[in-house]
Amino acid sequence: NAGVTQTPKFQVLKTGQSMTLQCAQDMNHEYMSWYRQDPGMGLRLIHYSVGAGITDQGEVPNGYNVSRSTTEDFPLRLLSAAPSQTSVYFCASSYSGTLGGKLFFGSGTQLSVL
Amino acid sequence: SQKIEQNSEALNIQEGKTATLTCNYTNYSPAYLQWYRQDPGRGPVFLLLIRENEKEKRKERLKVTFDTTLKQSLFHITASQPADSATYLCALDMGQGAQKLVFGQGTRLTINP
Numbered sequence: 001n002a003g004v005t006q007t008p009k010f011q012v013l014k015t016g017q018s019m020t021l022q023c024a025q026d027m028n029h030e031y032m033s034w035y036r037q038d039p040g041m042g043l044r045l046i047h048y049s050v051g052a053g054i055t056d057q058g059e060v061p062n063g064y065n066v067s068r069s070t071t072e073d074f075p076l077r078l079l080s081a082a083p084s085q086t087s088v089y090f091c092a093s094s095y096s097g098t099l100g101g102k103l104f105f106g107s108g109t110q111l112s113v114l
Numbered sequence: 115s116q117k118i119e120q121n122s123e124a125l126n127i128q129e130g131k132t133a134t135l136t137c138n139y140t141n142y143s144p145a146y147l148q149w150y151r152q153d154p155g156r157g158p159v160f161l162l163l164i165r166e167n168e169k170e171k172r173k174e175r176l177k178v179t180f181d182t183t184l185k186q187s188l189f190h191i192t193a194s195q196p197a198d199s200a201t202y203l204c205a206l207d208m209g210q211g212a213q214k215l216v217f218g219q220g221t222r223l224t225i226n227p
Binding site: 004035040041042043044045090092101102103104105106107108 | 160
């Protein structure tokens with residue numbers, strides 16, 4: 001059972017470049033989300049989805065796009081990378097987004113924007 | 115907005131002792147409070163969940179308490195081992211489920227042999 005799989009593990013971008021962080025889960029979870037983790041700031045929610053075709057913004061959505069065409073996949077797109085987007089990104093899923101749902105996390109993508 | 119503070123960025127404990135980590139929050143009490151463990155270079159892993167009407171929850175050597183009057187949760191690891199060394203995160207569920215979990219910044223725990 002793979003759980004939540006994120007690719008790539010590491011990425012270096014130049015300012016202005018675009019890229020897509022991939023996330024896939026094989027647990028048939030309805031809920032998926034993207035977080036970024038910065039030193040001293042904890043995990044901050046970027047975007048989330050409660051099912052295929054449904055997405056919504058989290059706390060820090062600017063500069064990022066998402067889509068959810070299948071239950072399994074939830075890619076995160078950086079439209080025009082900025083140094084402020086240097087961070088570690090985590091994808092997470094849950095059986096449902098409702099009360100008491102625990103999150104299953106991927107192993108993260110370390111992104112550096114120069 | 116809800117603010118979460120986890121005590122000290124780092125905590126060093128002697129092996130065999132009880133480690134106690136604190137999670138304080140402001141404003142409204144969450145419906146649920148969760149604790150996660152994160153190892154370097156890995157994603158967080160769920161450990162325990164406690165509901166607002168529960169005072170205490172246990173799982174093996176782990177114990178979580180939830181005091182809505184003090185607006186605080188305590189996370190205890192008894193008989194600590196070097197393998198318990200990791201960063202521990204608390205997360206508040208304000209009643210909207212996993213879609214709106216708010217995380218603390220984490221406490222890095224080191225258990226010294």
